[in-house]
Amino acid sequence: MLNKILVAAGALLLLLSMSVFTVGVTERVIKFQLGEIIGTDFQPGLHFKWPFVNNVIKFDSRILTMDSTPERFLTAEKKNVIVDSFVKWRIGDVKVFYTTVSGDVNQANVRLDQIIKDSFRSEFSKREIKQLVSTDRSIIREALITNVSPHAKKMGIEIVDVQVKRIDLPPEVSNSVYQRMEAERARVAREFRSQGSEEAERIRANADKQQAIILANAYRDSEVLRGEGDAKAAEVYAKNYSEDPDFYAFYRSMIAYRLSLGKSGNIMVLEPNSDFFKFFKNQK
């Protein structure tokens, strides 16, 4: 009796477990009926199916990544760049996804990689490195999404995002970039030093100029003062000496004789019959 109940309950449970399936939040499910797809649009939760008649396959509904391997592309100026990119995608039409790539994520990635690289090649060959690196990034991104989306749609894939991770120069080019950078720094360094010299010279010259001006002004002022003094003195002399010019001449000559001649060490050769020696020669 007890066994019968247990067996019946067990059988019922088994049947039940075969007739329900759950759909997770992160899952997309295809329901088959004898190999034919009869449903793809399942909300998360519990769903029923006929045992043996129906079966289900589950796929990941989250955003997946196709991280491509870095590859070389030619730019418009025929330079090689190494580009590393990734594509974010999720399953759009699960039925198409199942039929075209057998629902295999790896296979989908390989196909996506091929499509995206083709797109990359055409976008990159139109642009120069500078555009690729700086200005056109978002344009390229948009273009890639637009280019790739229709192809992806045919595989039941919805492209969420395409991002260019790296755009690098190949090593041999990098070296010449380094050399150029070095040269440029040398230029900058030279420029700084020259600017320093320039500025320093200007400051020195300005200082010298100021010095010259200050001294010249001082000279001018001093000469004015001296001139005033001399003029004043000349005026005083002239006014007084003109009272008796003859006596002045005599008086002044006497002073001059004393100052210019009367020094020890001077030798004077004299003629004894000068006025001074009048009494010296013959006393009368």
Next chain:
Amino acid sequence: MSWNEPGGDKKDPWSGRNDNKNPPDLDEVMRSLQEKLGGLFGGGSGGGDQTPGNDSVFKGLAFLGAAAAVLWGLTGFYTVDEGTRSVVTRLGAYVGTTQPGLNWHIPYPIEQQLNINVEHQSFIEIGYRSGGGQATGSVPKEAMMLTKDENIVDVRLAVQYQVKDAKDFAFNVLDPASTLKQVTESVLRGVIGHSDMDFVLTEGRSEIVQAIKTEIQTVMDSYQAGILITSVNLQDAQPPEQVQGAFEDAIKAREDKQRLINEAETYSNDVVPKARGKASRIVQEAEGYEQNVIARADGDVSHFSQLLSEYKKAPAVTKQRMYIEAMESVLGHSNNILVDVKGGNNIMYLPLDKIGVKTPEEIQQQVINHEPVPAPAAQTSVPVKTVKTDDRAASREHDLRGR
């Protein structure tokens, strides 16, 4: 599997709640559990209309089932730590996010919960690894990137993030952390590629960090990844190792420039004030000269006019006296040689080169010896020599006197 039995025959109180979309309330669940258990035992003991054999079997079975159900129900308790949220799914469908504390959910296989730490600050590193004890350092492949002006810079970035929305974080993106890393790398290169090297290396840092942060957040939000970027740190932005030397030299050059300028300023600060001082001296000296000349003129004139008034009283005698006194002074201070040219026309030999050396026997005649009696006229002229301030003044003196 007896514990699963109640689920099969719909007697189970929990399965009936499946329709209810709200998360089960703990108290209510406990109460209903007690009721049901009490009912089972109470009904069993009170029911006398069933066969004793069957009754006891069912009773035992029911007891077992109930015990299993209680045990199963107890496995539904779970705790959520502070700073954590728990995402609960029922048969795959999302039913809610629970807060920290003790919670209960319908146990496995019906409901599942996943704890997600929403306050923990995780971080990713681009361009370097600070790794726990492992080899640290640069990862050139990530760190080297092109700038707008086609230079290469070595950038190291750390991004800190936390979970913004546990549900999005759990369900929307496969491996959100590595997605964040890919996005960060892409955004970082995009922003650096948009800037010139000097900007990246010097003043642009904060601006770049801000741009990166905003852009990563935008992209992650577009994926609905449930991630919040809390901070972006530009650990290092440097020129590549290969060109460090040149860059350092350029920095040194900048210092050199400043040094040269400072040196020149020093020179300027030295020269100009000195010149001002010198100018002041020149002007002061000129003023001194002016006063000196005028005063001296007054003095000279006064001397002269006084003498003149005396002279007018006795011109001949005064003149004679002045002449003799002057001659006395002149000849008294010099070596004199008297030569009578008319006396003999024989050629006179004067050893002029030896006269300076005082050898009296060489000198033919030495008439007058020094007489240290200074004449009054000589005295007046002496101060002229001592007053003079410099050569220039002296020369002027002579010029003036000379006319």
